[in-house]
Amino acid sequence: MDERFAPDGTARRASQVLDDLVGRLGPTGLWERQRAAEAEILTMGITFTVYTDGDDIDRAWPFDVIPRVIDGAEWDAVETGLVQRLRALNAFIDDVYNEQRVIADGVFPAELLADSVNFRPQCRGVRPPFGVWAHISGSDLVRHSDGRFYVLEDNLRVPSGVSYMLENRAVAKRVFPDLFERQSIRPVDGYADELKRMLTALAPAGVREPQLAVLTPGVFNSAYFEHSFLAQRLGAELVEGADLVVGDDDCVYMRSIEGLERVHVIYRRIDDLFLDPEVFRADSLIGVPGLMRAWRAGNVGIANAPGAGVADDKVVYAWVPDLIRYYLGEEPLIDNVPTWRCMYPDERRHVLDHLGELVVKPANESGGYGIVIGDRATPEQLAECASAIEADPRNWVAQPILALSTVPTVIGEDAVGQRHVDLRPFILSGATSYVTAGGLTRVALPEGSLVVNSSQGGGSKDTWIVDVEVGGT
Amino acid sequence: MALLARVADRVYWGARYTERAEDTARIVRAFGDLYVDFPVAAGLRWDPLIAIGGTPPESVLGVGVHHADNGEAAVLHHLIVDSGNPGSIAASVASARENLRTTREVMPREAWLAINQLSRFVRAEAPMSMDRRSRDWFLGRVTEISRRLDGVLESTMSRDAPYRMWRLGRLVERADMTTRVIGVRAAALLGRDTTDPVRRVDEVEWMGVLRSLSALQMYQRAARGPIESGAVLRFLLFHEPFPRSVRGCLSEIRRELQSLPGPSPVLDALSMLEHALVACAPDTTDGQAIDADMDRLQTAIAALDRAIAERYMRTHTRQ
Numbered sequence: 001m002d003e004r005f006a007p008d009g010t011a012r013r014a015s016q017v018l019d020d021l022v023g024r025l026g027p028t029g030l031w032e033r034q035r036a037a038e039a040e041i042l043t044m045g046i047t048f049t050v051y052t053d054g055d056d057i058d059r060a061w062p063f064d065v066i067p068r069v070i071d072g073a074e075w076d077a078v079e080t081g082l083v084q085r086l087r088a089l090n091a092f093i094d095d096v097y098n099e100q101r102v103i104a105d106g107v108f109p110a111e112l113l114a115d116s117v118n119f120r121p122q123c124r125g126v127r128p129p130f131g132v133w134a135h136i137s138g139s140d141l142v143r144h145s146d147g148r149f150y151v152l153e154d155n156l157r158v159p160s161g162v163s164y165m166l167e168n169r170a171v172a173k174r175v176f177p178d179l180f181e182r183q184s185i186r187p188v189d190g191y192a193d194e195l196k197r198m199l200t201a202l203a204p205a206g207v208r209e210p211q212l213a214v215l216t217p218g219v220f221n222s223a224y225f226e227h228s229f230l231a232q233r234l235g236a237e238l239v240e241g242a243d244l245v246v247g248d249d250d251c252v253y254m255r256s257i258e259g260l261e262r263v264h265v266i267y268r269r270i271d272d273l274f275l276d277p278e279v280f281r282a283d284s285l286i287g288v289p290g291l292m293r294a295w296r297a298g299n300v301g302i303a304n305a306p307g308a309g310v311a312d313d314k315v316v317y318a319w320v321p322d323l324i325r326y327y328l329g330e331e332p333l334i335d336n337v338p339t340w341r342c343m344y345p346d347e348r349r350h351v352l353d354h355l356g357e358l359v360v361k362p363a364n365e366s367g368g369y370g371i372v373i374g375d376r377a378t379p380e381q382l383a384e385c386a387s388a389i390e391a392d393p394r395n396w397v398a399q400p401i402l403a404l405s406t407v408p409t410v411i412g413e414d415a416v417g418q419r420h421v422d423l424r425p426f427i428l429s430g431a432t433s434y435v436t437a438g439g440l441t442r443v444a445l446p447e448g449s450l451v452v453n454s455s456q457g458g459g460s461k462d463t464w465i466v467d468v469e470v471g472g473t
Numbered sequence: 474m475a476l477l478a479r480v481a482d483r484v485y486w487g488a489r490y491t492e493r494a495e496d497t498a499r500i501v502r503a504f505g506d507l508y509v510d511f512p513v514a515a516g517l518r519w520d521p522l523i524a525i526g527g528t529p530p531e532s533v534l535g536v537g538v539h540h541a542d543n544g545e546a547a548v549l550h551h552l553i554v555d556s557g558n559p560g561s562i563a564a565s566v567a568s569a570r571e572n573l574r575t576t577r578e579v580m581p582r583e584a585w586l587a588i589n590q591l592s593r594f595v596r597a598e599a600p601m602s603m604d605r606r607s608r609d610w611f612l613g614r615v616t617e618i619s620r621r622l623d624g625v626l627e628s629t630m631s632r633d634a635p636y637r638m639w640r641l642g643r644l645v646e647r648a649d650m651t652t653r654v655i656g657v658r659a660a661a662l663l664g665r666d667t668t669d670p671v672r673r674v675d676e677v678e679w680m681g682v683l684r685s686l687s688a689l690q691m692y693q694r695a696a697r698g699p700i701e702s703g704a705v706l707r708f709l710l711f712h713e714p715f716p717r718s719v720r721g722c723l724s725e726i727r728r729e730l731q732s733l734p735g736p737s738p739v740l741d742a743l744s745m746l747e748h749a750l751v752a753c754a755p756d757t758t759d760g761q762a763i764d765a766d767m768d769r770l771q772t773a774i775a776a777l778d779r780a781i782a783e784r785y786m787r788t789h790t791r792q
Binding site: 042043044045211214219224228229231232236237238239240242243254255256257258261 | 475476477478479480481574575577578582585586589590593634733734735784785786
């Protein structure tokens with residue numbers, strides 16, 4: 001699907017903004033703005049880390065200057081759908097750690113939970129505030145050839161990218177100040193404030209002005225830029241595991257220059273397996289011994305709650321429509337991409353027979369790792385994939401190869417071409433819900449490529465939710 | 474607002490490295506200025522500049538190697554671009570940036586922009602500084618951006634613990650640098666005969682020392698007589714109103730410490746340093762004695778630095 005032009009060649013309603021921009025500036029003018037944006041990114045020090053870079057710890061963030069435009073009316077529906085989805089996912093997580101009604105009622109297979117690498121038995125019986133476990137989530141959306149948005153996956157552990165969404169907007173405003181004045185583009189700035197409000201509400205009872213901390217694995221982590229950025233925007237301390245200590249009173253303290261100071265809410269950006277060596281991986285050097293004790297005692301709020309990842313599994317994903325019906329009694333507002341679950345023999349048969357036409361994904365990898373795209377894989381890769389599926393069917397799902405939508409992108413000095421994009425909006429869940437206006441658009445820069453991950457050569461764009469009626473003309 | 478001990482350490486070192494880069498730029502710039510003023514016959518060499526960083530000149534220039542340019546290219550390479558020398562401008566700026574990159578949550582955003590700009594500037598332009606014509610411009614920019622960084626903090630940063638840590642880092646490094654410049658230059662200058670033609674040169678060289686600490690103009694205003702070693706040393710060590718004098722730095726360090734929690738062990742170390750300062754004898758003509766005085770000051774500064782780390786930056790033991 002071409003997001004700019006309808007099949008009859010006319011510009012889509014919201015894309016008139018783009019006509020204004022691409023048409024008026026032309027490839028040369030756009031290239032000039034592209035260069036300006038890249039210079040701005042260097043000046044602002046917007047970076048990300050690639051593990052294989054050796055000495056070059058931080059690299060300039062890849063950004064394409066042409067914004068991705070989405071019609072406000074369409075976006076409103078997506079927003080409602082995402083809120084619905086997270087309500088169901090949080091109800092599911094709360095249920096599997098407590099009554100497990102969903103299993104008793106035969107909606108979700110018990111063996112799936114038993115095999116889940118992200119189910120944390122240590123979290124059984126915990127009742128976090130508002131019944132919410134996945135406070136901050138990022139769902140990856142794609143637009144198919146029918147023009148509709150589909151959820152490709154849910155990221156409920158430590159989704160990253162929101163800082164880049166905010167920085168992309170800051171850069172775009174500097175590069176196209178005139179456009180922001182003329183168009184009605186929804187602002188994205190409110191995120192940090194909403195995040196702070198949500199985190200503050202997780203404080204132990206009676207604490208009105210909680211000390212917030214962002215827990216990072218450290219300065220070499222690929223998302224360190226974001227950890228630091230969010231701590232700055234929240235006015236939170238950015239802490240590493242070694243900065244924290246859990247006292248005999250089961251409260252969490254940080255080592256400050258004044259001695260130990262209480263921490264009330266932790267936005268953790270490390271995987272829960274590394275959170276507390278007393279409970280999870282004993283060899284974790286980045287965690288905090290005793291943190292789970294403190295959390296279970298209600299002395300510290302943790303977002304996302306340990307164990308939330310149980311619903312961040314590409315197999316559980318296939319059940320989300322059922323979970324929405326089961327917990328909310330509603331029909332899903334945003335569809336899943338059709339998904340075959342290799343654990344079921346008939347679905348597995350279908351996958352093995354059609355490997356060349358499917359995208360095969362391991363259930364628990366992130367960052368695009370381990371994915372096999374059928375029509376681009378060699379026969380050897382397909383054979384290898386088939387035996388991996390046979391060996392461990394529960395760990396594999398398959399989906400049709402989607403024709404991701406395309407948008408105009410600067411591809412060279414005097415050239416603009418169509419490139420594939422996806423979208424990661426961020427959803428906050430707590431006492432109330434909040435969805436970012438748009439999200440982080442990722443673009444696959446090589447022609448025809450569908451891989452958008454920045455760790456694998458993808459770029460990014462600012463995302464404009466445009467209200468056409470309000471904007472006039 | 475709380476300040477994590479680990480973050481305190483990074484802010485402090487971010488400031489020390491920034492100050493080191495700025496001071497090295499001042500020193501190299503002033504020396505280049507002096508060098509072109511100097512009669513060729515006087516045979517001024519670049520070697521002593523290396524000693525300011527605490528490195529023996531032979532390790533950079535080689536033993537008994539003749540340098541047609543009096544060591545200029547090798548010394549400048551060492552002091553400006555050599556990433557293997559932790560005191561070079563390039564390495565100091567890189568370390569300062571890394572420390573600020575990892576303390577962005579406590580430092581104003583504009584400060585990050587400034588250090589990021591400095592780092593990009595140095596990476597791109599440092600090689601240009603090998604050329605005399607662009608060197609002055611390059612070194613001047615390094616000083617300017619470093620000053621701008623302090624200006625940003627001055628005008629936008631709350632006067633709480635992170636700000637105090639930044640100031641401490643700046644002041645400790647600055648005091649240390651002043652003693653190093655005096656130590657090395659005094660040793661080289663005072664060993665000489667004071668026959669008449671050389672005395673003229675001597676005066677020019679003391680002027681160079683003052684310049685390298687950006688002190689010439691303030692010295693002229695404060696001192697009535699001509700430029701001579703005792704008066705210059707008294708000014709650089711004891712003239713409290715001058716911000717790069719050792720006394721001036723120590724007074725400010727005391728003020729910063731008094732705004733931090735529980736400073737008494739650090740104040741004790743500061744008092745030892747003040748004693749060492751009072752014990753300095755500026756009016757001696759014995760270069761070795763001055764050099765020894767400066768060594769004692771540097772040892773006391775190192776002890777102060779350890780006391781700061783011990784009191785505020787220990788993260789691995791329970792408090």
